[in-house]
Amino acid sequence: MKRIRYIFILINISLAFSILSCDRSKDVEKIHIGFSQAMTNDDWRRSMNNSMELQASMNPEIDLQIKDANYDVLTQIKQIDELIADSVDVLIVSPIQSKPITAVVRKAINASIPVLVVDRKTEGQQYTAYLGADNIEIGRNAAKEIIASNRKDSIRIIEIRGMAGSSPAEERTMGFQQVINQFKNAKIVAKIEGDWEKESIQESLRQLLNNDIKVDYVFAHNDRMAVGAWEVARELGIENEISFIGVDGLAGTNGGIQAVKDGILKATVLYPTGGDEAIKLALKILDNESIPKNNILSTTIINELNADIMNNQFEKINDQQDQMEEQLAAIKLQEELYYSQNNLLKITMALLAIILSLTVYSVYSIFAIRKKNRQLELTNEKVTVQRNQIEKIAKEIKISNEAKLNFFTGLSHEFKTPLTLILSSIESISDYAKEKGSRMGNEIELIHNNSNRLLRLINQLLDFRKIEDRNFNLKASKTNLYNFSKLIFQDFEREAMKRNIDFKLTSNNESLDIFIDRNLMDKVYFNLLSNAFKFTPDNGKIGVYIKDDESANIVKIHFKDTGIGIPSNEIDGVFQAFFKGSNNRKNSSGVGLHLSKEFVEMHKGNIEVESLHGTEFIVSLYKGQAHLDESEIISEQDLVDSNIIDFSSDQLIDDNYLIQAPSKNKEKYSVLIIEDNKDLSLFLKNKLQLEYDIHLSEGTDAIEKAFETIPDIILCDINLPDKDGFEICEILKKDLRTSHIPTVILTALGNKESYIKGLQSGADLYLTKPFSYSILIQSIKSLLYNREKLRYYFTSNIHKIEEINSFGDIEQKFISQLNTLINDNLGNSDYSVENLAENLTISRVQLYRKVKAIMGISISDYIGNIRLEKAKTMLENGSLTVSEIAYSNGFSSPNYFSTAFKNKYGISPAAFRKSV
Ligand code: FRU
Numbered sequence: 001m002k003r004i005r006y007i008f009i010l011i012n013i014s015l016a017f018s019i020l021s022c023d024r025s026k027d028v029e030k031i032h033i034g035f036s037q038a039m040t041n042d043d044w045r046r047s048m049n050n051s052m053e054l055q056a057s058m059n060p061e062i063d064l065q066i067k068d069a070n071y072d073v074l075t076q077i078k079q080i081d082e083l084i085a086d087s088v089d090v091l092i093v094s095p096i097q098s099k100p101i102t103a104v105v106r107k108a109i110n111a112s113i114p115v116l117v118v119d120r121k122t123e124g125q126q127y128t129a130y131l132g133a134d135n136i137e138i139g140r141n142a143a144k145e146i147i148a149s150n151r152k153d154s155i156r157i158i159e160i161r162g163m164a165g166s167s168p169a170e171e172r173t174m175g176f177q178q179v180i181n182q183f184k185n186a187k188i189v190a191k192i193e194g195d196w197e198k199e200s201i202q203e204s205l206r207q208l209l210n211n212d213i214k215v216d217y218v219f220a221h222n223d224r225m226a227v228g229a230w231e232v233a234r235e236l237g238i239e240n241e242i243s244f245i246g247v248d249g250l251a252g253t254n255g256g257i258q259a260v261k262d263g264i265l266k267a268t269v270l271y272p273t274g275g276d277e278a279i280k281l282a283l284k285i286l287d288n289e290s291i292p293k294n295n296i297l298s299t300t301i302i303n304e305l306n307a308d309i310m311n312n313q314f315e316k317i318n319d320q321q322d323q324m325e326e327q328l329a330a331i332k333l334q335e336e337l338y339y340s341q342n343n344l345l346k347i348t349m350a351l352l353a354i355i356l357s358l359t360v361y362s363v364y365s366i367f368a369i370r371k372k373n374r375q376l377e378l379t380n381e382k383v384t385v386q387r388n389q390i391e392k393i394a395k396e397i398k399i400s401n402e403a404k405l406n407f408f409t410g411l412s413h414e415f416k417t418p419l420t421l422i423l424s425s426i427e428s429i430s431d432y433a434k435e436k437g438s439r440m441g442n443e444i445e446l447i448h449n450n451s452n453r454l455l456r457l458i459n460q461l462l463d464f465r466k467i468e469d470r471n472f473n474l475k476a477s478k479t480n481l482y483n484f485s486k487l488i489f490q491d492f493e494r495e496a497m498k499r500n501i502d503f504k505l506t507s508n509n510e511s512l513d514i515f516i517d518r519n520l521m522d523k524v525y526f527n528l529l530s531n532a533f534k535f536t537p538d539n540g541k542i543g544v545y546i547k548d549d550e551s552a553n554i555v556k557i558h559f560k561d562t563g564i565g566i567p568s569n570e571i572d573g574v575f576q577a578f579f580k581g582s583n584n585r586k587n588s589s590g591v592g593l594h595l596s597k598e599f600v601e602m603h604k605g606n607i608e609v610e611s612l613h614g615t616e617f618i619v620s621l622y623k624g625q626a627h628l629d630e631s632e633i634i635s636e637q638d639l640v641d642s643n644i645i646d647f648s649s650d651q652l653i654d655d656n657y658l659i660q661a662p663s664k665n666k667e668k669y670s671v672l673i674i675e676d677n678k679d680l681s682l683f684l685k686n687k688l689q690l691e692y693d694i695h696l697s698e699g700t701d702a703i704e705k706a707f708e709t710i711p712d713i714i715l716c717d718i719n720l721p722d723k724d725g726f727e728i729c730e731i732l733k734k735d736l737r738t739s740h741i742p743t744v745i746l747t748a749l750g751n752k753e754s755y756i757k758g759l760q761s762g763a764d765l766y767l768t769k770p771f772s773y774s775i776l777i778q779s780i781k782s783l784l785y786n787r788e789k790l791r792y793y794f795t796s797n798i799h800k801i802e803e804i805n806s807f808g809d810i811e812q813k814f815i816s817q818l819n820t821l822i823n824d825n826l827g828n829s830d831y832s833v834e835n836l837a838e839n840l841t842i843s844r845v846q847l848y849r850k851v852k853a854i855m856g857i858s859i860s861d862y863i864g865n866i867r868l869e870k871a872k873t874m875l876e877n878g879s880l881t882v883s884e885i886a887y888s889n890g891f892s893s894p895n896y897f898s899t900a901f902k903n904k905y906g907i908s909p910a911a912f913r914k915s916v
Contacts, residue, residue, distance in 0.1 A: 032063045033282050034083035035092040038120070039071045042197075042224060043255065044248050044273060048094075048119075051275030054321060057328050059283065060335070073100045080104045084111050090282040093127075094119045097165040102126065114285045118278050121167040125293070131274050131281055133297040135168040138269045139175025141301050142245050145267045146217050147183055149243075149303075155186040155216050158208065160229060162221035163195040168271075172221050172247065189213060194221070198228020205232045215242050223248045223256030223268050230264050247271050249302045251314030260307040267303035270310075409465055412458050416748040417677050419458070420770030422451045424683060427773050455770060456526065463523070464577070464591045466751065467598045473752045474602050474632040476515040476625070481546055481555065482507045484518065488525040489544060492533060499538045507546035514555060515625045515633060520599040524607075527592040528559040528617050535563035535584070535615070553623050562614040574609050604628070668693045669784055672711035674702040674728060675746070676720050684715065687773060688780075702728045706738050710849035712787075713780055716763075718747040718754070726761040733762030737846045739810040740853050742783040746771065791856030811854060814840070818851075822866050829890045833859050867891065868904050875913045882909045 033056065040046055049066055056064040067083065069076030073096050083091055084107060091108050093115060095101035102122040108115045114128040121130055146155060159176060162169030180186045190208050194201040201220070209215070209232065218233075220226035226246030233239040243266035249256045256268035274297045284291050302310045426448045433444070466472050482505075489505040496503035532542045540562040547556045566574055566581050573579050575597040578590035600607045605621040625633055670693040675681040678698070685694045692712075697705040699720030706714060714732065718725035725745055732738040744765040745758045758766040765779050821839050825831035836859065837847040851859040867889040874885045886897035886909075901909045 029061060030063050031059075031061050031090075031283070031286060032065070032086070032088045033090045033092065033279070034086065034088035035064065035066045035278075036076055036080045036083065036094065037066055037068050038076065038094045038096040040068045041071070043250055043252065044222070044271075047250060048273035048275040051273060051321070052092075052279055053275075054325060054328070055276035055279035057332075058324075059279070062279070062283075064279070069096060071096060073097060076101060077104045080108065084108050084113060087111075088113060090285055091115045092278050092282060093117050093122075095122055095166070096120070097163065098122050098167050099165060114282075116278060116281055116285065118274055119168065128285060129281060129291055129293055129295060131278050131295040131297070132168075133271050133274075133299040135171030135271075136175035136178070138168075138247055138271060138299055139172040139177070140179045141175075141269045141299065142172070142219050142247065142267075143176045143179030143186075145245060145269075145301050145303065146219065146243075147179065147186060149266070150216065152216065153185050155183075156189045156214050157186065157217040157219060158190045158192065158205070158213075158215050158229075159188050160192045160194050160201050160205070160218060160220035160225050162225075164193055166196075169221055176219060189215065194225050196222055196225065198225050198231070201225050202228050202232050205229050206235070209233065209236050209238065217243050217245065217266075219245045221247055222271075223250065223259060223265065226256075226265055226268070227259055230259075245269070249310070251311060251318060257302055257307050257311045257314065260302055260304060261311065263304075267301055270300045270302055272297045272299070405465065409462065412462050415454070415458050416769040417680055419451060419455050421679055421683055422447070423455070423770050424687075424773040426451065428687070460523075460591055460595060463595050467595060472520075472598075472602060474517050474520070474628065475634045476517045476603070476628055476632055477634050478513050479516050479518055479521075480510075481512050481514050481516075481557075482510040484516070484521070485525065485544060485546060485557070488522060488529065491526075492529050495533055496542065499533075501533070501536060501538065502541040503543070505544045505546075507548070509546070509548035509550075509555075512546070512548050512555060512623070514621055514623055515628060516603060516621065517599075517632075520602065524596045524599050524619065527596045528619075531592065532559060532561040532563060532615070535565075536561045537563070541614075548623075554620050555623055557619040557621070558616060559619070560614065560616040565613070565615050566609065566611040568611065571609060571611055575607070669712040670695060670709060671780070672697065672702075672706055672709060672714045674699055674705075674714065674716040674720065674725070676717060680717075684776075688777075692780075699723070699728075703731055706732050706741070707735070707846070710737060710846060710853065711741060712853065713783060714741055714743045715776075715780075716743060716745055718745060718749055718758075726757050729758070729761040729763050734810070736810055736814055736840075737842055737850060739814075740850065742787060744776075744779060744783070746776075787853070788856070791854065814850070815854070818862075819866070822863055823870075826867060826870060826890050827888050829887075829892050831890065833863070836863075864900060865904070868901055871897065871901065871909070872905070872912070875909055876916050882913070885909070 035052065037045060037049060040049060052066070053064060056062040065083070065086075065088070067079040069079055076096055077100065080091065080093060080101070081104060084104075091105075091113050093101065093105055095105075095117065098121055102124060105115050105117065105122050106126045109126060109128070116129050116131060117127045118131045120132075146157065157180065159173065161173060164170075177188070180188060190213065192201045192204045192208070205218075205228075218226065218229045220229055223246035226244045230239055230242075230244045233242050233244075244264065245266050246256050246259070246268045249268040249270035251257050256265060259265040260268055277295070277297065281291060281295060300306075426444060429444055430448070463472075485505055485507075489503075493503065495501075529542070529544075536542055542561045543558070545558040545560070547558065549556065564583055567583060570579075570581055574581075575593050577594040579593065580590050597607050600619055600621070603621055604627045605619060607620075608618045610616045610618070668691065671688055672695045673681050673684050673688075674697045675684070676698045681696050681698070685696060688694055695705055695709045695711055699717070700722045702716070702720070702723070714729075716725045716728055720728070723731075725747065729743050729745065732741065732743065739762075742764045743762065744767060745761075745763040746767050746769060747754065747758070748769045755766050764783055767776060767779065817840060818836070821836055825835075833847065834844055837844045840847060842850070848859050851857070851862055855862060857865070871885050871889045871891075874880060874888075875882075878885070880888070882898070883894040886894040889897070891897035891900070898908050898910075901907075901912070905912065907915070
């Protein structure tokens with residue numbers, strides 16, 4: 001395709017060139033004729049030039065160049081030299097004088113340039129040809145005219161000659177004398193040497209005539225000098241006594257013929273210029289035609305007898321010449337027009353040819369492109385099919401991968417519930433052992449440590465998945481770095497002691513607080529220290545050094561060991577997932593360091609490793625909180641990932657959780673446990689039943705159970721057989737009967753989305769498995785205590801209950817509805833609790849439990865309290881009697897009112913009124 005395009009371009013270019021290059025200059029071979037003219041100051045010369053040009057213009061191939069020597073011999077030689085140098089095809093020369101021009105004419109001949117000599121000759125006939133009239137004959141004709149027209153006995157003649165040294169002058173004299181000498185009565189009395197112009201002879205003639213020389217005839221070698229002689233004669237008043245004869249016989253107002261007609265000249269001898277003949281001869285020479293050496297132009301005498309005829313003839317010739325010139329000019333114009341139009345036509349043709357070939361090329365291209373397109377479409381289709389197949393395979397792989405990962409994640413989550421049980425059981429056994437004062441056996445410690453280890457591994461695997469899914473959110477809180485480090489440090493102290501490892505924690509600033517996500521940073525510490533202990537032999541050294549760079553905004557935590565180190569060629573890959581050093585013979589998941597790096601980078605920090613003698617990890621963290629986003633900062637320690645908190649580390653639990661409920665109820669609080677894992681629900685039941693009434697639901701009947709029992713607290717799992725925990729929680733929180741019940745969500749789903757979902761569903765607390773039993777129990781206690789505090793506050797502020805907005809919306813609405821119904825029926829002593837429950841569209845028991853749960857008192861006490869409060873206000877402000885107040889507030893008798901009033905306020909209504 002590309003090659004074809006180039007060929008087309010080449011064809012077009014050459015086509016355009018070939019059409020455009022058909023120029024006339026190439027078609028017609030130019031003939032260069034150079035003419036060296038002696039001078040052009042007189043009409044005869046001008047006429048000669050004109051007739052040459054006219055003749056030349058009739059031959060378009062002739063390029064005629066005329067050089068005017070202006071009477072200067074040296075100039076003429078120089079100009080002829082130039083024409084020789086130009087390599088003219090034919091050289092025409094009209095010499096000023098014969099001798100001086102001979103050599104340069106010979107030079108031209110030697111240069112193989114044909115030379116045509118006109119009018120005047122050079123010496124020795126060294127030229128190609130001569131053209132001109134026979135000047136001897138002209139001299140003779142002039143003499144004959146004198147003899148013929150004069151019968152006098154003596155004829156006295158003055159001869160005025162042309163320039164000496166020019167052949168016409170010599171020859172005319174010669175011819176003239178030949179005839180005159182034959183007649184005895186004719187005599188040349190004087191000769192005047194002229195130079196062809198009248199000025200050259202007038203003074204000499206004047207002198208002659210003034211000397212009273214008797215003259216009958218003056219023969220001048222040309223008309224100009226003859227007329228000049230006549231002028232001198234007229235000057236002297238003798239013009240009629242002398243007859244003047246000239247040569248040339250030019251037509252026109254200043255010509256010799258006119259002078260004959262005017263009676264100035266007696267006669268003139270025709271001397272034709274031969275300009276047109278000279279061009280014709282030149283062409284013949286070039287055509288190698290044989291021509292005579294001397295080409296003689298005919299001459300004749302013009303006198304009063306034939307002057308008119310000659311004049312008419314010449315005028316006609318001149319007219320014809322003029323017409324020819326006009327026609328030639330018109331032809332030239334036409335020719336120019338023709339050539340310009342011809343060029344235009346050629347350009348148009350060239351363009352047309354280009355357009356045509358481009359059209360052909362375009363058509364060809366269209367077909368070629370179509371063909372290519374079809375091929376492309378086919379290839380495209382193939383590619384699309386292949387891509388779809390690849391996409392399908394990729395999708396299948398993704399789905400299968402997802403399924404595997406989900407299975408794996410689900411399984412990992414599933415591990416958490418049994419682990420919760422194991423850890424909580426160990427906790428119980430440990431507590432029991434402590435109570436009994438017996439030492440915890442090695443086996444228990446072993447179970448505890450390994451369960452924790454298992455838990456960490458599972459968490460690590462789940463963290464890895466979370467990191468892969470970019471599912472982590474930083475929750476940084478202000479933490480004393482040294483204390484935080486020390487807590488983790490202590491976890492490893494026992495192992496260090498056992499293995500005689502020199503294990504130290506030091507800091508140059510123990511009071512430094514920084515913002516870290518304790519859960520994540522705990523994992524980083526644990527990983528780095530576990531690795532250090534794993535690869536450091538007994539009796540080795542492990543150090544944690546916190547170096548606060550006071551001058552910078554950075555703190556560096558160095559974890560340095562004297563372990564086996566990392567091979568230097570592998571050190572770059574140490575933080576990559578599934579990395580395992582070639583010198584590492586131990587079991588290792590290979591995700592710990594990868595996660596540590598990710599966690600540190602989530603803090604905008606940096607982790608580096610150096611390994612020379614042993615290994616040193618350096619964690620660099622920013623001080624302050626400017627590097628963190630607002631959403632990444634929490635004010636209190638996060639409880640979501642409470643699983644990392646050791647069950648024995650009660651010191652980490654917020655103080656609020658340790659507050660005991662203020663009043664010891666005789667009645668036990670009830671707890672509804674919604675959990676489909678039988679082991680866990682039984683474990684919780686066993687643990688909690690000492691203090692609480694326990695109701696169990698495996699999930700499918702959770703809502704019914706909640707409505708039925710209206711428990712004081714609900715513990716709910718998320719992954720349940722029917723509705724999930726979020727849905728159950730949401731339904732219960734939206735229902736008037738159960739909306740007040742504090743709900744704790746227990747789940748293995750530790751991600752932020754689940755946590756938010758839990759809170760959105762209305763859950764009061766969200767604990768991730770495996771949770772610490774101590775945290776759970778403290779959380780239950782805390783929630784109940786808060787409810788109790790609220791209840792206590794309400795019972796002592798019954799009248800303000802609607803203004804206190806600490807309940808949820810549903811509770812607020814319920815209380816306001818309840819109050820409206822009670823107030824509307826205050827005067828109606830028959831208005832019972834049943835009526836009230838009916839109006840609120842709930843059962844009597846549910847009403848009772850709801851009011852009891854919210855306000856801690858029975859509904860009848862609540863109604864009684866409202867009545868008494870109202871009565872109290874009426875006693876304070878109104879003018880009604882005690883009896884009237886008792887009845888108007890629904891008390892069946894004034895006595896019952898007085899007893900109830902005294903029970904509540906310790907004073908009788910009458911006494912109270914008096915005291916106001
Ligand atoms: C023109 C002229 C003519 C004369 C001729 C002779 O220049 O002077 O008058 O006949 O030259 O060469």
